Amino acid sequence: MKKRKLICIVCPRGCEIDVTMSDHGEITGIEGNSCKRGETYARAECTHPVRILTTTVRCEDGRLLPVRSSCGIPKERLFDCMEELRSVTAAAGAMIGDTVVRNILGTGADIVVSGNAGA
Amino acid sequence: MRRFECRLVIVGGGPAGMSAAVAAYEAGERDILILEREHTLGGILTQCIHNGFGLHRFGEELTGPEYAYRYEKSVKELGIKYYTDCTVTGISSDRTVSAVSAEEGMFKIQAGAVIVATGCRERPRGALNIPGTRPSGVYTAGTAQKFVNIKGYMPGKEIVILGSGDIGLIMARRMTLEGATVRAVLEIMPYSSGLARNIEQCLNDYGIPLYLSHTVSEIHGKERIEGVSVVRVDENRRPVPGGEMYIPCDTLLLSCGLIPENELASGGLAMCDVTTGGCIVDQDRESSAEGIFFCGNVLHVHDLVDYVSEEAAIAGRAAAAFARGDKRGDVNISVHFDKNIRYCVPQKITSLKDTDIYFRVKDVHRGATVCVNVGGRVVSEQKKIRLAPGEMETVHITERMLAENTGDITVSVIPSGV
Known part of the structure; x- marks a missing residue:
């Protein structure tokens, strides 16, 4: 039996979650979370951890546009996605909610505009 | 100089100002004017491109610009007036607001009620008394955040962060994703002032070391910063021998606390609280100056923008009631x-x-x-x-x-x- 201690990152509360796993890596117990989201997080964290990616992309007019991933991206692919986004240019008129890259590097996450272009 | 009247003037178009405006509108006030110093509404949220906002307020996790956009949309849809590129230079106890904008120069507004929602700023190097030379490459974390997220400049490649406040932690991750190496985050206290989840997702995810009870004892470098001397401190924050190290870096980011930007009040307009750095207020967020309300980070520094919105809505409703002349407690x-x-x-x-x-x-x-x-x-x-x-x-x-x-x-x- 293995035990893992996690800090939940789903909300600002930051619950300390204890996960117990069998020797084959099967999750047998999750404790310490105060909501269902925490359990989902702990399960993902012990099987295949993902993170929301937030960064910026260049607009055609040279300004920066804030973007986010529509869902979690596998942790080990974050730097690849950053690299991919360096070569992406968004239309000058891109609006909040517009998709800039669909299914980035096959991760299943879209890269979506999250705000207005900066100065 | 133009002079005009307005029933409710709100100073600051960030999350507090916008939330106060929407709440005042919903309470029946229609004559509202927001005065915003920057070119756009949104305040500091426009540069906080990371997620983690709005779980309390909207039940979903938003980025800073997305959170601001929700309020900006309401302000625009409700037809609430706002001036941008407009700085308020003074408020008098009779609720005359003096302002200046590039478009119309100086002007004065006689307000029925005033809400001050000017937010806070970061504690700079000058307020920290860090010994050493004064080279370039020392920034507050928020300044670096503006450089990276809005302007698209990287302040440096080899980073040390002093202070483990949330902005510092967020910037540790941001700079790492953009290709910089964050050598260390140093915290003078034996615990971090940042959220546990930010330690986890911004430092631990990237293997960035956090040194608790450590601080910078000297900044080195002539033109550009070259490194910092670091010491371990005891419970009284005094250096203890044996814990010294030298960390080479080309950039030092400071994340050492936030101070309410309360100059409009601290000049004698209203009574202040020496601990919060903001004004003394009642349950409606009304200060000792009648009809002048304070909310958000100018009143006291909040952990979450969700709480800022909540507090600003209280001030918005109360200021609308004051402007209407409702009976007072x-x-x-x-x-x-x-x-x-x-x-x-x-x-x-x-x-x-x-x-x-x-x-x-x-x-x-x-x-x-x-x-x-x-x-x-x-x-x-x-x-x-x-x-x-x-x-x-x-x-x-x-x-x-x-x-x-x-x-x-x-x-x-x-x-x-x-």
């Missing part, structure tokens, strides 16, 4: 607190109604009871598993508690096992 109850608490907001109650009192503790407590008494009688007791200075706490005071007991309110924290 006539009680005068002070809010006191014990030695374990650093501050409480509001500091006084002038009207008998349900009120949340926000407070912060001085130290970390594992297990404690938060006790409220009114006029010497205990009206509520709440057990807490953990209390920390970085986490704002709330106690709920009901109208009934105040009506059934006469006297001041005292909030105390009794650690378990005492």
Whole structure:
């Protein structure tokens, strides 16, 4: 039996979650979370951890546009996605909610505009 | 110089100002004007491109710009007027607001009520007394955030971060994703003031070391910063021998606390609280200057923007009522607190109604009871598993508690096992 201690990152509360796993890596117990989201997080964290990616992309007019991933991206692919986004240019008129890259590097996450272009 | 009248003037178009405006509108006020210093509405949220905002307020996790956009959309849809590129230079006790904008130069507004929602700023190097040379490459974390997220400049490649506040942690991750190496995050206290989840997802995810009870003892470099000397400190924050190290870097980011940007009031307009750095207010967030309200980070620094919006809505509704000439409360109850608490907001109650009192503790407590008494009688007791200075706490005071007991309110924290 293995035990893992996690800090939940789903909300600002930051619950300390204890996960117990069998020797084959099967999750047998999750404790310490105060909501269902925490359990989902702990399960993902012990099987295949993902993170929301937030960064910026260049607009055609040279300004920066804030973007986010529509869902979690596998942790080990974050730097690849950053690299991919360096070569992406968004239309000058891109609006909040517009998709800039669909299914980035096959991760299943879209890269979506999250705000207005900066100065 | 143009002079005009407006029933409600709001200084600042960030999350607090916009939330106050929307709440005032919903309370029936139509003559509202927001004055914003920057070129766009949104305040600091426009540069906080990371996610983690809005879980309380909207039940979903938004980025800073997305959170701001929700309010900006409401402001525009409701037709609330706003001026951008407009700086307020003064407010007088008769509620005359003096402002200046590139478009119309100086102008004055006679306001029915004023809400000040000017936010806060970061503690700079000059306020920290760090010895050493004065090279370039020393920035506050928020300045670096503006460079990276808005302007698209990287401040450097080899980074040391002093202070483990949330902005510093967020910037550690941001700079790493953009290709920089964050050598260390140093925290003078034995605990971080940032959220546990930010330690996890911004430092641990990227293997960035956090040194608690450590600080910078000297900055090195002539033109550009070349490195920092680091010392370990004891519980009194004094250096202890044996813990010295030198960390080479080309950039030092400071994330050492936020200070309310309260200059409009601190010049004598309203009474201030020396601990919060903001004004002394009642349950409606009205200051000692009649009809002048304060909310958001200019009043006290909040952990979450969700709480800023919540507090600003209180001020918005109350300012609308004031501008309308509603009947005012006539009680005068002070809010006191014990030695374990650093501050409480509001500091006084002038009207008998349900009120949340926000407070912060001085130290970390594992297990404690938060006790409220009114006029010497205990009206509520709440057990807490953990209390920390970085986490704002709330106690709920009901109208009934105040009506059934006469006297001041005292909030105390009794650690378990005492």
